[in-house]
Amino acid sequence: xxxxxxxxxxxxxxxxxxxxxxxxxxxxxxxxxxxxxxxxxxxxxxxxxxxxxxxxxxxxxxxxxxxxxxxxxxxxxxxxxxxxxxxxxxxxxxxxxxxxxxxxxxxxxxxxxxxxxxxxxxxxxxxxxxxxxxxxxxxxxxxxxxxxxxxxxxxxxxxxxxxxxxxxxxxxxxxxxxxxxxxxxxxxxxxxxxxxxxxxxxxxxxxxxxxxxxxxxxxxxxxxxxxxxxxxxxxxxxxxxxxxxxxxxxxxxxxxxxxxxxxxxxxxxxxxxxxxxxxxxxxxxxxxxxxxxxxxxxxxxxxxxxxxxxxxxxxxxxxxxxxxxxxxxxx
Amino acid sequence: xxxxxxxxxxxxxxxxxxxxxxxxxxxxxxxxxxxxxxxxxxxxxxxxxxxxxxxxxxxxxxxxxxxxxxxxxxxxxxxxxxxxxxxxxxxxxxxxxxxxxxxxxxxxxxxxxxxxxxxxxxxxxxxxxxxxxxxxxxxxxxxxxxxxxxxxxxxxxxxxxxxxxxxxxxxxxxxxxxxxxxxxxxxxxxxxxxxxxxxxxxxxxxxxxxxxxxxxxxxxxxxxxxxxxxxxxxxxxxxxxxxxxxxxxxxxxxxxxxxxxxxxxxxxxxxxxxxxxx
Numbered sequence: 017x018x019x020x021x022x023x024x025x026x027x028x029x030x031x032x033x034x035x036x037x038x039x040x041x042x043x044x045x046x047x048x049x050x051x052x053x054x055x056x057x058x059x060x061x062x063x064x065x066x067x068x069x070x071x072x073x074x075x076x077x078x079x080x081x082x083x084x085x086x087x088x089x090x091x092x093x094x095x096x097x098x099x100x101x102x103x104x105x106x107x108x109x110x111x112x113x114x115x116x117x118x119x120x121x122x123x124x125x126x127x128x129x130x131x132x133x134x135x136x137x138x139x140x141x142x143x144x145x146x147x148x149x150x151x152x153x154x155x156x157x158x159x160x161x162x163x164x165x166x167x168x169x170x171x172x173x174x175x176x177x178x179x180x181x182x183x184x185x186x187x188x189x190x191x192x193x194x195x196x197x198x199x200x201x202x203x204x205x206x207x208x209x210x211x212x213x214x215x216x217x218x219x220x221x222x223x224x225x226x227x228x229x230x231x232x233x234x235x236x237x238x239x240x241x242x243x244x245x246x247x248x249x250x251x252x253x254x255x256x257x258x259x260x261x262x263x264x265x266x267x268x269x270x271x272x273x274x275x276x277x278x279x280x281x282x283x284x285x286x287x288x289x290x291x292x293x294x295x296x297x298x299x300x301x302x303x304x305x306x307x308x309x310x311x312x313x314x315x316x317x318x319x320x321x322x323x324x325x326x327x328x329x330x331x332x333x334x335x336x337x338x339x340x341x342x343x344x345x346x347x
Numbered sequence: 348x349x350x351x352x353x354x355x356x357x358x359x360x361x362x363x364x365x366x367x368x369x370x371x372x373x374x375x376x377x378x379x380x381x382x383x384x385x386x387x388x389x390x391x392x393x394x395x396x397x398x399x400x401x402x403x404x405x406x407x408x409x410x411x412x413x414x415x416x417x418x419x420x421x422x423x424x425x426x427x428x429x430x431x432x433x434x435x436x437x438x439x440x441x442x443x444x445x446x447x448x449x450x451x452x453x454x455x456x457x458x459x460x461x462x463x464x465x466x467x468x469x470x471x472x473x474x475x476x477x478x479x480x481x482x483x484x485x486x487x488x489x490x491x492x493x494x495x496x497x498x499x500x501x502x503x504x505x506x507x508x509x510x511x512x513x514x515x516x517x518x519x520x521x522x523x524x525x526x527x528x529x530x531x532x533x534x535x536x537x538x539x540x541x542x543x544x545x546x547x548x549x550x551x552x553x554x555x556x557x558x559x560x561x562x563x564x565x566x567x568x569x570x571x572x573x574x575x576x577x578x579x580x581x582x583x584x585x586x587x588x589x590x591x592x593x594x595x596x597x598x599x600x601x602x603x604x605x606x607x608x609x610x611x612x613x614x615x616x617x618x619x620x621x622x623x624x625x
Contacts, residue, residue, distance in 0.1 A: 138427065228464035232526070234422055235460075236533065237453035238481035246481055250468055 071322035078312075078319035087323065092282045094313060103320050105284040107327060109199065109295025113274065114267040116203025116289060121210035122260060128211070129218035130244060145219065152212035160276035163205045168277055171201050175290040190291050197279025199294035205273050210263035217259025221252035257339050261332060268328050271298035297324040370397035373567040374419065374456075374537055378433035380595070381414050381423065388414050390595040391433070394586050396537070401559060401568045403578035403604065406588030407624065411596030412571045415588070416539050419569065420456035421449045437537070454482055456537040457530035462546050463522035465514035465529070472510040474525055478533040492532055499565075500528035501558040520551020527558060538562065540570040544577065556581050575620055579608055587616050 079086055082101055089102030128148070132141045172195040179195075182188040225248045233243040249256070274296050280303055281293035301317045308314050374396040381389040389411040396402050404412045417423040418431055421442060434441045442452045465474045475493045479486055486492060493510065497503040502524040506517070514525060523543060530538060540559070544552040552574075559568055559581045572578050578585055585607040590596035600607055600616040611617045618624055 226464075228460060228462050229466060231422070231458075231460055232464040232466065232529075233481055234425055235420065235453055235458035236478040236481045236529070237450040239450065242481045242483070246477070247466065 068325070071318055071325060074315045075319035075322040078315050081312075082316075086319065090282045090284055094309075099312075101316050102282070103297060103300070103323065105282050106280075106295040106297040106300045106320065107323060108284050108286070109278075110268055110297050110324065110327070111331070112285070112287075112289070113199050113202040113206060113278070113294060113296060114264055116199060117206030117210055117267045118260070118264060120204060120207035121214055121263060124207070125211050125214035125218055125259075125263075126256075128215045129222055130248075132215075132219050133222040134240065134244070134248070145216075148212045148215050148219075152216065156209065156270060156273040159205060159209060160273035163201070163208075163273065164276040167205065168196065168201060171204065172196060175200060178290055187287055188290055189288050192292060194292040195290060197277065197292050197294075198290050199278065199285060200289045202274050202278040202294060202296070203289070205277050206267040206270055209270060209273060210267055213266060214259045214263040217262065218252070218256050221255035221259070222248055224255075225251050254339065257335070261335050264331065264335070265328060268331065269298055269324070271296075271302050275299045275302055297321070297327075370400060372396065373398040373438070374569075375436045376415070376419070376433065377436065379415065379418055379435065380432040381411065381418060382430040383414075383426070384428040387595040388590075390597045392588075392598050394598060394601060396567055396569055397584065398567055399563060399565065400583040401563045401570060401581050402584040402586065403582035404569065404571045404586050404588060405573075405575060405578050405619075406596070407590075407619070408573070409596075410588040410590040412588050413541050415596075416458075416541055416569060416571050419537075419539055420458055421452050422458065424449070450482060454478075454484070454533045455535055456539060457533065457535035458539040459523070459526055459530055459541070459543045461542040463519055463526055465517070465522050465525050467513070467515040469514055470511045471506050471514055471517070471525060474514045475528050475532050478529055482533060484533060496528040496531040497525075499531055499558075499562060500524045501554055501561070502528060518551070520547050520554060523547060523551065523555060524558060527555075527562075531562075535566065537567045537569065540568065542571050542573060545573060552577070575608070575622075579604060587611075587613075587619060589615055589619070 078101075081098075085091075085100070085102055087102070087107070088104050089100070090105040091100045091102045093100045128144070132144050132148075136144065175190070175195040175198060178188045178200075179190045183190070229247050229251065230243065233247045238246070278296060278299060279293045280295060280300060282295070283293075285291060285294045297320050301321055304317055305314075308317065372395045376392050376394050379389065379392040380387065392415060394402070404416065406412050414423065417426075419435055423429050423431060431443070435443060437452070437456065440447075442456075466477055469477060472493055475496055476489055478484070494503060494507075497506065502521060505521060506525075514522065517525060523546075527538075527543075544555050547555065556577065559570065562568060563583075570578075570581065582604045584602065585604040586601035587599045587607060588596050589599045600611060600613045607616060608620050611620060
C-alpha cells in the first residue's frame with residue numbers, strides 16, 4: 017500500500033502575525049445575551065455565598081460561647097446556667113438516616129431504571145417515567161403525613177420481625193420493645209423520597225448508552241446482565257453517581273417528612289437502627305424553632321444549620337473523591 | 348399464481364446453479380419475510396451461503412438488506428415489534444427452533460457493524476477479549492488469541508506495542524479492524540458485515556477488503572455493501588435486493604458475482620449495477 021507523505025511548505029519569514037481577536041466585534045444582541053447569562057450565573061453564586069456568610073456569621077458567636085463541645089457533645093440544656101448545646105447526635109443521626117435511605121433507595125432505583133429503559137414495553141416504560149416524575153413532585157409534608165398514618169403502624173411489625181430473626185446483629189437490636197420513631201423508619205421515608213430522583217437520573221443516563229455499543233454487546237452473544245455490567249453501567253457510571261449524590265443531598269437536608277416519623281433524642285444512636293430515637297439536624301431546627309427564647313437560641317439553631325451545610329459539602333466532596341479515584345483506577 | 352410459478356422456476360434455476368458449486372452450504376435462508384410492526388420490509392428471501400466464501404448483498408437503500416442480515420444471527424428479534432417468517436438454516440438446522448440458545452447462534456455467527464464500535468473504556472487487548480468476558484467463554488491462552496485474531500484482522504503490526512492503550516485512540520479504520528478481531532476471538536464460523544467500510548476512508552477500506560479476502564479462506568462471510576466495486580472486488584457470490592415502490596424488498600437476482608455483474612439476467616439488475624439508479 018502506498019504511504020502518504022506531507023510536504024511542509026515554508027512560511028515567508030516576514031509574514032506578520034495577525035491579531036484575530038480584534039477582527040470582529042460581537043453584535044449588540046449577542047452582547048446583551050452574554051451579559052445576561054453571565055449575570056444570572058453570578059447571581060446564583062452570590063446567593064450561595066450570601067447564605068454561607070450569613071450562617072457562618074451566626075455560627076461564630078455560638079462556637080465562641082460553646083467551644084468545640086457544640087459539635088462533640090450531646091447535651092441540650094436551654095435552661096442551665098450557662099445553657100449548653102451539643103449537636104453531635106444530630107449530625108451523626110442525619111448521616112445515619114441518609115445512609116439507611118441510600119441503602120434502600122439505590123438498588124430499588126437501579127432495578128426500576130433498568131426495567132424502564134431496557135426491559136419494559138414502550139407504553140409501560142412511558143407510564144412508569146411519568147409516575148416516577150409525579151412521585152418526585154409530592155410535597156414532603158404529604159409524604160410525612162402519609163408515613164405517620166399509613167407507614168409507621170405496619171413498619172413496627174416489620175421491625176419486630178427484623179428484631180426477632182436478625183436481632184443477634186447489633187444493627188437490629190432493640191431492648192426497649194418500642195419500635196416507633198426509629199432511624200429505620202426515617203430512612204425508609206427518605207428512601208421513598210430519593211427513589212424518584214435517583215431513578216429518573218439513572219434512566220436518563222442509561223437511555224444515552226450508545227446503541228452501537230449495545231449492538232456490539234448483543235452481537236457478542238451477551239445476556240442482559242452482562243450487557244449492563246460491562247457496557248451500560250460503566251458508560252453511565254458518572255451520571256448515575258451524580259444522581260445518587262442528588263438524592264443523598266435531599267436525604268441529608270430533608271426536614272418535615274423526618275419530623276413526622278423520627279423521635280428526636282440528643283444522645284447518639286450509633287447503630288441500633290430499629291431502636292426508638294435518633295437525630296437529624298434539619299428536624300432539630302424545625303422542632304426547636306417554635307420554642308426558642310431569645311436571639312442566642314435562634315443563633316444556636318442557625319449554627320446547627322451552618323454545620324449541616326458544611327457536612328453536606330464534605331459528604332459530597334468525599335463522594336466526588338471516591339468517584340474520581342475509581343475513574344482513575346479504571347483508567 | 349403464474350407469478351408464483353415463475354418465481355419457483357427462478358428459484359430452481361438458482362438452486363441448480365448452486366448445486367454445481369463445489370463448496371458445501373454453510374447457511375441458507377428459506378422463504379424469509381420480515382416485518383416491523385405491520386410494515387412488511389422483506390418478502391420470501393431464499394439465499395444459500397456456501398462455506399468459506401464471500402457473499403455480497405447489494406441493493407439501494409431501504410430494500411431490507413440490513414434487516415435481512417440481522418435475521419441471520421437473531422439480532423433482528425431484539426428490535427421491539429420485529430417479526431419473521433421462514434427459516435434460517437445454519438449447518439442444516441433452523442436457528443429459530445425453540446430449543447436453540449440465541450447466545451450460541453450469535454457466538455457462531457459474528458457481526459461487524461457500519462460504525463466501528465469498540466468499547467471505548469477498554470484497552471485494545473480488552474476489546475479483543477471482551478467477547479469471552481461478555482459471553483462467559485473460557486480460554487486460557489489469552490496472549491496467543493489476541494495475537495492470532497489481530498493478525499487475522501490485519502491490525503497486529505500496527506498495535507502490537509500498545510495493546511494496553513485505549514481503543515478510542517485508534518483511527519476509524521483501525522477501530523473497524525479491531526472490531527473484526529473482537530468478533531473473531533469467539534471463533535465464529537460465519538461473519539456478518541453490515542456496510543463495514545461505509546464510515547471509512549479509501550485506504551482503510553482497502554485494508555478491510557484485504558482482510559475480508561484473507562478471512563474467507565477460513566470462515567464464511569456475508570457482507571452488505573452499497574459500494575458495487577467493493578462487491579466485485581471481495582465477493583464470490585452476489586444477491587441483488589430491491590424494493591419496488593410500496594412493496595416489501597425481495598431478491599431480484601443472485602448468483603456468482605461475475606455473472607450478476609457481467610451478465611445479469613434481469614433488466615433491473617443490469618440498470619442497478621451500471622449505476623442507472625440507486
